[in-house]
Amino acid sequence: MDNIIQGISTFKGQIFPGQQQMYRRLVRDGQSPKALIIACADSRVSPEHITQAGPGELFVCRNAGNIVPPFTQQNGGVSSAIEYAVVALGVRDIVVCGHSDCGAMKGLMTPEALGKMPSVAAWLRHAAAAERIVCEAYPAGMDPKEHHRALALENVTVQLSNLRTHPSVAAALAKGELTLHGWFFEIESGELLAYDGEAARFVPFADEAGLPVAQASLTRRVAVPEYRAAPIAAE
Numbered sequence: 001m002d003n004i005i006q007g008i009s010t011f012k013g014q015i016f017p018g019q020q021q022m023y024r025r026l027v028r029d030g031q032s033p034k035a036l037i038i039a040c041a042d043s044r045v046s047p048e049h050i051t052q053a054g055p056g057e058l059f060v061c062r063n064a065g066n067i068v069p070p071f072t073q074q075n076g077g078v079s080s081a082i083e084y085a086v087v088a089l090g091v092r093d094i095v096v097c098g099h100s101d102c103g104a105m106k107g108l109m110t111p112e113a114l115g116k117m118p119s120v121a122a123w124l125r126h127a128a129a130a131e132r133i134v135c136e137a138y139p140a141g142m143d144p145k146e147h148h149r150a151l152a153l154e155n156v157t158v159q160l161s162n163l164r165t166h167p168s169v170a171a172a173l174a175k176g177e178l179t180l181h182g183w184f185f186e187i188e189s190g191e192l193l194a195y196d197g198e199a200a201r202f203v204p205f206a207d208e209a210g211l212p213v214a215q216a217s218l219t220r221r222v223a224v225p226e227y228r229a230a231p232i233a234a235e
């Protein structure tokens with residue numbers, strides 16, 4: 001705890017005075033983050049650090065395994081964060097960010113290790129589809145390291161699917177006002193992989209090529225052409 005107390009002291013005495021104007025502006029104008037990032041609670045995976053974002057720039061929701069429970073009638077912290085980000089803040093991008101060496105993904109592979117963590121075990125059931133995909137659709141006999149990496153990558157796409165079940169997300173996607181991203185942070189190399197939804201694969205982020213997206217921002221109504229003539233706000 002000593003390091004944390006020292007950090008608070010340094011922030012208050014040395015950092016905040018130089019940033020006071022910015023913080024005052026953020027209070028005066030309110031927050032308007034451009035993106036919601038749903039990342040793992042792992043202490044080594046800090047969305048603000050990876051993206052070099054400052055206060056007010058990212059709306060962040062973190063939990064074990066960067067999981068997005070599908071929409072249900074029950075209240076939940078992740079669901080509330082998503083709804084608030086989309087409806088109240090009007091974010092234009094949502095990122096689901098997984099990572100290498102993820103303890104939650106190890107837990108999915110070895111459920112017997114979760115005997116004393118019933119809440120974690122129950123939570124990870126939201127990622128069960130990723131485990132089934134790797135067990136049934138990948139080559140048999142993968143070594144545990146390969147299995148673990150495949151699971152963490154598949155989990156990002158499973159959580160993106162869960163994300164689309166939320167009414168606020170579905171509506172924003174249909175209006176062409178939202179883009180979905182799947183990222184994977186490799187802790188050991190600092191590399192960021194981005195999910196390319198069209199190619200259905202993760203590719204390394206490259207400055208010059210831009211960032212591939214999981215689902216692009218496109219107005220989409222399956223009942224077109226019947227309603228083509230009807231104007232909607234996004235057009």
Ligand SMILES: [Zn+2]
Binds near residue numbers: 041102103104
């Ligand atoms: Zn993790």
